[in-house]
Structures are given as C-alpha cells and as structure tokens.
Amino acid sequence: MKQVALLMDEDAIRRALMRIAHEIVERNQGVANLSLVGIRRRGVPLSERIAANLMVIENEAPVVGSLDIGLYRDDLANRPFSPVKQTSLGSRMVDRRIVVLVDDVLFTGRTVRAALDALSDFGRPTAIQLAVLIDRGHRELPIRADYVGKNVPTSRLERIRVEVKEIDGIDRVYVEKTEEVEATE
Amino acid sequence: MQDLVALESLSTQDIESLLDLSQNMAEILDRPIKKVPTLRGKAVVNLFFEPSTRTRNSFELAAKYLSADVINVQQSGSSVEKGETLWDTARNLSEMAVDGVIVRHQVSGVPQQLADILDIPVINAGDGSHEHPTQGLLDALTISQAKGSLAGLKVAIVGDVLHSRVARSDIHVLLALGAHVVLVGPPTVLPESYEELGVEVTTDLRRALSDADAIQVLRLQKERQNSGEIPSLWEYRLRWGITSQTVSWAKPDAVILHPGPQNRGVEIDSDILESSRSWVLRQVRNGVAVRMAVLFRLLGGGRGDE
Known part of the structure; x- marks a missing residue:
C-alpha cells in the first residue's frame, strides 16, 4: 500500500521560488556575476524559473546553465547503466563567478557532491551556493543548502516526488510512503 | 549491451x-x-x-x-x-x-x-x-550534426565497398536511421548482393552523387591494384574520384566524409578535402x-x- 500526501501545490512552489530569488539577490547584492546552474533533470526548470524571478526583481537576468552529474556519480559500479544528458556549461559561466546550484530535492548530499566535482572541471568559482526546493534531511556528507523552499522532515521509507510543468505537466510536490528503504537520491 | x-x-x-x-x-x-x-x-x-x-x-x-x-x-x-x-x-x-x-x-x-x-x-x-562499428557511429553522428537528422537523406558511399568494413558498418547504421544509401565504385569491388539489404548499387558516379546530401569517400587500398581488382590509379580517379567537377553533381550543401587516411589526388582531391563541405576533421x-x-x-x- 502506498500512501500519498501533498506537500506543495503550484502556488506554494511559485511563492517558494520567488522567496528564494529574493534571498539570492539580498545575499549577493544583485545578480551581476551570478550564474544559476540547474542539476538535471528537475533542477533545470527550477533554475530557469528562479532566473525569471531575478529578472523581475532586478531587471537583469543571470547566466543560466545546466549540469548532468551522471559521469561523476560515486555509485556507478553498483547501479545499472544510465545514460548522461546534456551539460550546457562553459568555463566563462563558472570561472570567477558566484555559482548557485539548483536542484529539486536535497537528500543524502551525494548528487551535490558530484555537482561540486563537475563544476571544478569548468573553472574556479568565486563561491558556490546551493538552492533546493525541498530539503528532506538524512545527509550522508557535510553539505547544506543556502536557500531552501521547504524543509520536510522525512523517514527514509518515504519518497519525495517533485513534479514540474516543463517535464511532468503539473507543478506539485508530494510524499509517498513505501515499504522499501530508499538507497539513493 | x-x-x-x-x-x-x-x-x-x-x-x-x-x-x-x-x-x-x-x-x-x-x-x-x-x-x-x-x-x-x-x-x-x-x-x-x-x-x-x-x-x-x-x-x-x-x-x-x-x-x-x-x-x-x-x-x-x-x-x-x-x-x-x-x-x-x-x-x-x-x-x-x-x-x-x-x-x-x-x-x-x-x-x-x-x-x-x-x-x-x-x-x-x-x-x-x-x-568497424565505432567508425559507422561517428559517420552517422557527423552527418546528423551537419544535416540535423539522417531520415530521408541520400548518402553515397564511394569506392571499394567489397573490402570495406567501414562501408559495412555505415550501411547498417545509415539504414537503421532512415537514410537512403547508394553504393558506387568499380564493378569488381561492388557487391550487388548488398541490394538485398535495401541499398542502391551502381557503377555510375554521376547517378550516385546526383541529389546526394552526404558523400562518404572510401580509402582506396592501393594493394588491391596488384590483385587486379581495381584499375590504375589515374583511371580510378577519372571514373570514381571526388573532384570539384564530380562533387558538383551532388546537392550544393552536400557534406564530404572520409574515414582516413586519405590518398589525396586519388579517391579525393585536396581542394575538396580543404573545402567548407569537408567534415573530415569533425569526423576525427x-x-x-x-x-x-x-x-x-x-x-x-x-x-x-x-
């Protein structure tokens, strides 16, 4: 039996992404020198929406890129083959810039660890910050988010699903309780 | 896999x-x-x-x-x-x-x-x-980068098709992705049985190149000359060489490929290799x-x- 509970609807997601945009502007005093980098897949549409919000707030658009961390996973040997998606990032978007990584869910921290490794192959950022829509806890690495849409205390038996219009046709976040222990993010 | x-x-x-x-x-x-x-x-x-x-x-x-x-x-x-x-x-x-x-x-x-x-x-x-499967894949990738997609394209493969592992891999990948493939070369090294695979086979270069979107020029293996399977180099160039004249039979935006290493002045002329139509370095x-x-x-x- 699967139990499902809604955590965020379309309005809640929209408000959270607007608040995150305001926090990014406040902390970095504008968007000059800022690059938003979405982690594939669902971090990418979220990063584009935050960028659009920044445009509304500051009348200036940040640079936006995307990153697939498939080649940097630490569990390649223990999981079936999975193809990598496109990375759109250049050293001009990373080197000596403030990079805000954007992902949908922060869980073990291993995806972010892989993304940090990947970013360093493109250059040396001035700083890297992390924005996530959901922080569900259970970190396995010393990593924390700078901007959080919603903190959701979860059990490991639960699964967080983020759906976005660009990929899933709907904006919502819900939690599923499953019988098995979830192994990866 | x-x-x-x-x-x-x-x-x-x-x-x-x-x-x-x-x-x-x-x-x-x-x-x-x-x-x-x-x-x-x-x-x-x-x-x-x-x-x-x-x-x-x-x-x-x-x-x-x-x-x-x-x-x-x-x-x-x-x-x-x-x-x-x-x-x-x-x-x-x-x-x-x-x-x-x-x-x-x-x-x-x-x-x-x-x-x-x-x-x-x-x-x-x-x-x-x-x-030569990785060559076939890289040829397909190169043509699709140049043309957006392979579906419906006419691709001519020119040369000693019979002895060419490149041609064989190309044929399989190009057909799988929906291209129309024409093989052309000297009759002694042109397997007609390949027609069964769904490709066109001809010895007439002009017919093969006309309306072609891409031309794969095979390397002429000079040692084949000794076995009598191909004519002399100048005769080969005359009938199947890719020159500024023969390339004009293809579409104006046709791309040229060659798996390398090239015999310049035999199967392909230097000016064609150096022209903007040539995607040979992208192939590499x-x-x-x-x-x-x-x-x-x-x-x-x-x-x-x-």
Whole structure:
C-alpha cells in the first residue's frame, strides 16, 4: 500500500521560488556575476524559473546553465547503466563567478557532491551556493543548502516526488510512503 | 549491451541511444579540464593486430578522458610475435584484471570469438572486411550534426565497398536511421548482393552523387591494384574520384566524409578535402566522443542491468 500526501501545490512552489530569488539577490547584492546552474533533470526548470524571478526583481537576468552529474556519480559500479544528458556549461559561466546550484530535492548530499566535482572541471568559482526546493534531511556528507523552499522532515521509507510543468505537466510536490528503504537520491 | 562487435546486431534504439550519448560526450572535449572521473580504476587494453594510428589513439584518448587506464599491445614487439595465440594473449590480459578489450584484427570474426571466450566487454576496432562499428557511429553522428537528422537523406558511399568494413558498418547504421544509401565504385569491388539489404548499387558516379546530401569517400587500398581488382590509379580517379567537377553533381550543401587516411589526388582531391563541405576533421573529433560513449556504455554501469 502506498500512501500519498501533498506537500506543495503550484502556488506554494511559485511563492517558494520567488522567496528564494529574493534571498539570492539580498545575499549577493544583485545578480551581476551570478550564474544559476540547474542539476538535471528537475533542477533545470527550477533554475530557469528562479532566473525569471531575478529578472523581475532586478531587471537583469543571470547566466543560466545546466549540469548532468551522471559521469561523476560515486555509485556507478553498483547501479545499472544510465545514460548522461546534456551539460550546457562553459568555463566563462563558472570561472570567477558566484555559482548557485539548483536542484529539486536535497537528500543524502551525494548528487551535490558530484555537482561540486563537475563544476571544478569548468573553472574556479568565486563561491558556490546551493538552492533546493525541498530539503528532506538524512545527509550522508557535510553539505547544506543556502536557500531552501521547504524543509520536510522525512523517514527514509518515504519518497519525495517533485513534479514540474516543463517535464511532468503539473507543478506539485508530494510524499509517498513505501515499504522499501530508499538507497539513493 | 555486453560487447560492441557489429552494428548489424544492434537495435535502432541502441544505435540512437549511443549517438545521443556521443553528442553529450562531445561537450567534454570543449572543457578546460577534459577529464571526467567516470571510469576511474578501470583498465582497458588496446589490442591491435593491424597497423593503425588514428583509431588506436582515438580509443586511447577516449579512455583517458574518462579516467580509465590504457595499455597498448601491438603485434610487433609483443609475445604475439613469439607465436602466442590470440586466445592466450587475451586470456592472460583478462587475468591481469583488465576491464575491457579493444581489438583490431585483419581477420573478420576475431572480435566475436574473443567476446565469446572473455567475460569482459570486447569492442571491435575493425575486423577484416567485416565491420568497424565505432567508425559507422561517428559517420552517422557527423552527418546528423551537419544535416540535423539522417531520415530521408541520400548518402553515397564511394569506392571499394567489397573490402570495406567501414562501408559495412555505415550501411547498417545509415539504414537503421532512415537514410537512403547508394553504393558506387568499380564493378569488381561492388557487391550487388548488398541490394538485398535495401541499398542502391551502381557503377555510375554521376547517378550516385546526383541529389546526394552526404558523400562518404572510401580509402582506396592501393594493394588491391596488384590483385587486379581495381584499375590504375589515374583511371580510378577519372571514373570514381571526388573532384570539384564530380562533387558538383551532388546537392550544393552536400557534406564530404572520409574515414582516413586519405590518398589525396586519388579517391579525393585536396581542394575538396580543404573545402567548407569537408567534415573530415569533425569526423576525427566525433570519433573520440563516440568511443567515450561506447566505453561508458559498456564499462560505466554495474552488473545486473542485462
């Protein structure tokens, strides 16, 4: 039996992404020198929406890129083959810039660890910050988010699903309780 | 997918996913640090029983860009020269805990036989006149980059088709992706039986090139002349050479490919190779990306996915 509970609807997601945009502007005093980098897949549409919000707030658009961390996973040997998606990032978007990584869910921290490794192959950022829509806890690495849409205390038996219009046709976040222990993010 | 021996045995879906993966791998070559940690701790062997510079280097760089370790074994100077059989060489390497074997051999079928006896992935880097699968993939990738897609394109393959493993792999991948393929060359080295595969076969270069979107120019193996299978070099150039005159029969935006190394002034003229229609250097770059994709596909996942 699967139990499902809604955590965020379309309005809640929209408000959270607007608040995150305001926090990014406040902390970095504008968007000059800022690059938003979405982690594939669902971090990418979220990063584009935050960028659009920044445009509304500051009348200036940040640079936006995307990153697939498939080649940097630490569990390649223990999981079936999975193809990598496109990375759109250049050293001009990373080197000596403030990079805000954007992902949908922060869980073990291993995806972010892989993304940090990947970013360093493109250059040396001035700083890297992390924005996530959901922080569900259970970190396995010393990593924390700078901007959080919603903190959701979860059990490991639960699964967080983020759906976005660009990929899933709907904006919502819900939690599923499953019988098995979830192994990866 | 356990090995890559022939494109003939791959599904269209496998081919498309390898090409997508190659496109994404190509991005790594543009990075300031073009090395990803994906195959760290894996070792591959380049087992080359036939001379090759480009393909061997391309596989070696592909493996290195993915952080795998590579050793090169060549016929001369190795235990092969001392009479060791291929099987013993392969088994010994396998026992040294290598994770993959890349093999080129002058005899068709050797990679398949190696794949049958080894538990680790075997990648065919060209066997006899059978197949050269990574070349086929890189040719398809290059044409699709130039034209957006392969579906409905007319692709002419010019030269000694009979002895060409490149032509064979090209035919399989191009047909799988929906291109119309025309083979053209001297009648002695033009297998009419290939018509059964669904390709057009002709000895008339003009007919083959007319309305072509892409032209793959095969290397003329000069040693074939001695066996009498092809005419003299000047006669070959006259009837099947790609020159500024013959290339004008194709579409104005047709792209020119050549698997290399080129005999300038024989199967293709220098000015065509240097022209903006020529995608031969992109083929070389794509070759590394394709080989990265193949290595990642075969070595980059845990067991249990087959």
